[in-house]
Amino acid sequence: MLNVLKIALRNLARFHRRTLLTSTLITLGIVAVLLFIATAGSFKGMMIGQFTDAILGHLEIHRRGYVASIDNLPLNLNIQPTMVGKIEDVLGKLDGVEAYSERVKFGAMFSNFTETTSVRVNGIDPQREAATTPLMPGRITEGSKDNLLAKSGDILIPTLLARGLKLKVGDTVVLVATNRDGSVNGRTFIVSGVMEAVSGPSGRDAYIRIDDARNLLRMTQPEVSEIAVRLKNPAKIDEMRDRLASQVGALVGQAAAPGPAKKASGTPGGLEVHTWAALSPFSNIANMIDLLTLFIKVMLVSIVLISILNVMVMAVYERIREIGTIAAIGTPPQRILSLFLTEGLLLGCGGVVLGVAISLAAVYVLNVWKITFNFGMQQGLVLSPSLSARDVMIIAGLVVLMALLASLQPAWKASRMDPVKALGHV
Amino acid sequence: MTALIRAEGLVKTYRSGEVDVPAVRGISFAIDEKSFVVFVGPSGSGKSTVLNMIGCLDHPTGGKLTVMGTDVSTLNRRSAADFRGRHIGFVFQDFNLIPVLTVYENIEYPLIMVQDWPEKKRREQIGRLLDAVGMSAQANKRPDQISGGQKQRVAVARALATNSDLVLADEPTANLDHDTAYRIIDLMKKMRNEFGTTFVFSTHDPKIMGEAEIIFTLEDGRLQQEQHRANHQEPAHA
Numbered sequence: 001m002l003n004v005l006k007i008a009l010r011n012l013a014r015f016h017r018r019t020l021l022t023s024t025l026i027t028l029g030i031v032a033v034l035l036f037i038a039t040a041g042s043f044k045g046m047m048i049g050q051f052t053d054a055i056l057g058h059l060e061i062h063r064r065g066y067v068a069s070i071d072n073l074p075l076n077l078n079i080q081p082t083m084v085g086k087i088e089d090v091l092g093k094l095d096g097v098e099a100y101s102e103r104v105k106f107g108a109m110f111s112n113f114t115e116t117t118s119v120r121v122n123g124i125d126p127q128r129e130a131a132t133t134p135l136m137p138g139r140i141t142e143g144s145k146d147n148l149l150a151k152s153g154d155i156l157i158p159t160l161l162a163r164g165l166k167l168k169v170g171d172t173v174v175l176v177a178t179n180r181d182g183s184v185n186g187r188t189f190i191v192s193g194v195m196e197a198v199s200g201p202s203g204r205d206a207y208i209r210i211d212d213a214r215n216l217l218r219m220t221q222p223e224v225s226e227i228a229v230r231l232k233n234p235a236k237i238d239e240m241r242d243r244l245a246s247q248v249g250a251l252v253g254q255a256a257a258p259g260p261a262k263k264a265s266g267t268p269g270g271l272e273v274h275t276w277a278a279l280s281p282f283s284n285i286a287n288m289i290d291l292l293t294l295f296i297k298v299m300l301v302s303i304v305l306i307s308i309l310n311v312m313v314m315a316v317y318e319r320i321r322e323i324g325t326i327a328a329i330g331t332p333p334q335r336i337l338s339l340f341l342t343e344g345l346l347l348g349c350g351g352v353v354l355g356v357a358i359s360l361a362a363v364y365v366l367n368v369w370k371i372t373f374n375f376g377m378q379q380g381l382v383l384s385p386s387l388s389a390r391d392v393m394i395i396a397g398l399v400v401l402m403a404l405l406a407s408l409q410p411a412w413k414a415s416r417m418d419p420v421k422a423l424g425h426v
Numbered sequence: 427m428t429a430l431i432r433a434e435g436l437v438k439t440y441r442s443g444e445v446d447v448p449a450v451r452g453i454s455f456a457i458d459e460k461s462f463v464v465f466v467g468p469s470g471s472g473k474s475t476v477l478n479m480i481g482c483l484d485h486p487t488g489g490k491l492t493v494m495g496t497d498v499s500t501l502n503r504r505s506a507a508d509f510r511g512r513h514i515g516f517v518f519q520d521f522n523l524i525p526v527l528t529v530y531e532n533i534e535y536p537l538i539m540v541q542d543w544p545e546k547k548r549r550e551q552i553g554r555l556l557d558a559v560g561m562s563a564q565a566n567k568r569p570d571q572i573s574g575g576q577k578q579r580v581a582v583a584r585a586l587a588t589n590s591d592l593v594l595a596d597e598p599t600a601n602l603d604h605d606t607a608y609r610i611i612d613l614m615k616k617m618r619n620e621f622g623t624t625f626v627f628s629t630h631d632p633k634i635m636g637e638a639e640i641i642f643t644l645e646d647g648r649l650q651q652e653q654h655r656a657n658h659q660e661p662a663h664a
Contacts, residue, residue: 003538014526325522328483329584330511330540333503339539416503419483423518 004335008342015315022311023350026399029303030355031362033395036296038363038385043373044289046381047282048234054135055205056276057101057228058237059244061087064270066225067279073107073120075180078223079271086251087227087271094247096240098232099131102224104213108177110157110206112165119161119206121175123213124149132230136195143169143193149209155189156207162194169193175208179218187216237275245273297398304348304399308406312344316410323414324422333415340411341404348403352396363387430494430592430624431457431480437488438475438647449475451647452489457626457640459591462618464638465628471644473628474596480626481514481594482506494591511540515585517595517614517627521577523569523584530556530565533583541588555583558620559613575606582613586621593617595627599634611637 012019052058066077079087084102091100104123109116126148130137137145141159149156155175157167167173169191176186189208197203214222231240248271277283316323327336363385371383438450450472457463465473478484479491482498483506491498494513501509510516523532533552537543543551556562559579564572572580578598585593595614599607611634614625629635643651 003542007535007539010526010531321520321522322524325516325518325524326535326539327507328481328510328516328518329536330507330509330514330588331536332507332511332540335539420478423483423522 001338004338004342005346008339008346011315011339011343012346018311018314019347019350022307022347023354025307026304026348026351026403027355027358029300030351030395030399031358033296033300034355034359034387034392035362035385037293037391037395038359038387039366039383040289040293041391042383042385044286046383048276048286050135051280051282052133052230052234052276054133054139056279057132058231058234058276059229059241060274060276060279061227061229061244061248062225062272062274064272067272067274070279073105073225075106075217075225078104078225079227080223081221083251083271084222084224084227087248090244090247090251091227091229094240094244096232096236096243097229099128099230101125101128101132101228101230102210103129103226103228104210104217104219104223105225106177106213106217108175108206108216110161110165111174111176112167112171113174115165117161117165119157119175119204121177121213122205122207123210124207125210126150129207129228132228134230139195139197140193141196143191145193149192149207151190151192152209152212153187153189154192154209156193156195157191158203158205159194159196160203161206162191167191167194175206175216177216183218185216185218187212241273241275245271248273297395300395301398301402304351304402305406308344308347308403309409311347312340312407312410315343316340316414319414320417320422320425323417324419324425327417327419328423336417337411337415340414341407344403344407344411345400348400351403352399355399356392356396359387359392429456430459430461431455431626432492433476433489434491435489436476436479436486436491438472438479438484439487448647450479450486453644453647453649454489455642455649455652457624459624460618460622461624461626461640462615462638463624463626463640463642464635465626465642465644466630466632466635467644467650468630470646472647473630473644475647476644477594477596477626477628480592481516482509511536511588513591515588515590515593515623517578517581517585517593517598519597519600521569521574521581521601523577523580525569528566528568529561529572529580532569532580533587536584536587551587552583555586558586558617559583573606574602575609578602578606578610579613582610582617586617586623589621590623592624592626595625597629598627599629599631604633607631607634608637 063077063079066074091097101124106121108119108121110119130148137148140156155173162168171191172188173191174186174188176184178184229244231237277286323336366383366385372380373383374381434454435452436450436454437452440447440449465476467473475484479486480493482501486499496509498506498509524535527535530552533555534548537548537551556565559582561576561579561583564576569577599610602610614627615637617623618625635641639655641653641655642649
C-alpha cells in the first residue's frame, strides 16, 4: 500500500498544475465553509446569548397552559407558593443549574399623568434575576447598572416608552393593574432606569421588584408566573429540560416524565418546562442559520465532487496508454483501482489539510481583529468566531469521503480497461 | 528441450459490426525455453495478435494455447494479470516508459506495483539490469532526456525486472534507426544468454528477422513458414 501511495504521489506531482488547481478549489471550498460555520456559529451563539442571558434564561417553568396564553399574561395560571417551594428544592439540588429567578408577570396601564399606554410588567428579585440573566443590567442605558431596582417603588422602563412619554430617571409614573379577582389597583413608581430591548425598539417590558408586583396585584400568597433557570452548560439544554421536567413532574405525584419533545417537556401534573427556543421567535432565525450552513455544506460537497471527478476522469483519459502499459506488465486490476482511488484521496486529503490550516489561521486572525457589529439596540457586539473539533472533523470527513466517491468511477474504469485497446489508444 | 509455448489450431476472430474479421486462422507452433524467436509478416498478418494471445492480453477464439503449461485461454482478467506479472515481460514499439519517472523508477515500477519487492532487493536487481543494458549512467534521467535506443534498452530492462521467463516484444525496432535496431536485437539476445529468458518478438524488417534463431512467417493469419537457424552466427557488428 505504501508503494501505491508513493506512485500516486508521483502521479499527482507530475500533473502539478492540475493537482494545484484542484487542491486550491477544495481548499477554498473548505475555508469558505469553515469560516461561514465559525462566524455564523459565533453570530448565532451571540444572539442566542443575548436572548438567554438578557431576557429569558435557558429554561422556564410555567403552569400548563400559561405559555399557550402568554400574550394575556394570565394571573390565574400562576404557580402556587407550595409548588414554588418544591420547585426551588428541586432546582437547588439539580446538578447543572447555575441560578434561577422567579417572576410575576402581568399587563398594566402605564401613565405619566398626562398620557397612558399599556406595558408588560415583570416583577423580579433583582439579585436573582441578575444571576439568571447576567446581561440584563447591560441593557440599562440610563440610570445605575450596578444597583438594579434598589428600592421598593423603583421601575425600569423600556427606551421606547421613555422616549414616547418623555420620561427620564427620577420621574414618577403610575401603574394600574387588574387583579385576579377583577378589581383594579394602582400605584406610583419612580423611574430608576431606562433599558433597551434586545431586538430593537419594540420592547414594552418594564421591571419592578417582585414584592411590589405582588402588592400591586394584591396577592395574598407569593405566587409566581414563571421561574427562569440558568444552566451551567447551555449545550446540555435538552437533557436538562428533560431531567427538570421529570423531577418537577414527580413533585405533583407523577413519577414518569414524558418522552423528550423538541422544545418543551410537559409534566402530567400541570407544569411545563420550556427551552428558550420555544419562547423566542429568534429560534426560527437560528434554524435558518443552521439551514444556510447545511446549504453551504452541500455546495462544498458538490464542488469537491465535481472537481475531483473532473480531474480523475481527465487523469484516466490522458493516461489510457499508461494504464494499458501497467496492466500489460501484470499490475492487478485492484491495484490499478487503488492507485487511482489513492490519487483522488490524496487530492481530497491535501485540500483538507490546507483548508483546515488556513481556516484555523483565519479564525485566529478574526479573533485578534475583533470585528464588531450591531444587533437591534445592542451596539459594538464583538464577533468571536470559533471552530469546534466536531465541525472540523465533520467537514474534513465529508470532503475525504466525497473525494473517494468521486474517484471511484474513473478508478473503476481504469481498472477494467482492456490492455490491448488501451495500448492502441492514440 | 521443453516447449515453453505451444499453440494448436490457434484462431482469433474479431467482430467488426456485423462482420467477423479473422486475424489468426488456425496456426500451430511450439517455442522452446530460452529460444530467440521472431514472428514476421506484413501489416495485418496477425503477428501482434499472436503475441497478444501469448501474453494473455487477448483470448483465442479457437484452438489451444498453453504457455508454461498453463492454458491461457481459460484465464480471467485477474489471473491473466497475475500470470503476466509472474512470467511475462513486454517491450513495446513506442517504448511506453512513464514520462515523469526516471530510468531507475521505470525499471522499478513493476517491482513495486506488480511484485512488491523489498527496497534492498529492488536496488540490487535494478543495478544489475542497468549494468546489463548499459544504462547505469542514465539511471536518474527521465525518458525525454535519453535517445530512442536508450529508451528501448530501459524497456528491455523493465521487461526483465521481475525475472520474467518470457519477454514479448511487438515491433521493438520499428521506431529506431537501423543501427540502433540491431543493437537492441543484440541486447535482447545478450539478455537471453545472460538470464536464460525466452524472447519472442515481431518485425517486418527482413534484416532484423535474420538475427532470430526461429522465424515464423505469417501471412493473412496463416503460418506460411517455420525456419530454424540452428547454425546461426553472431552478427559481425555485435
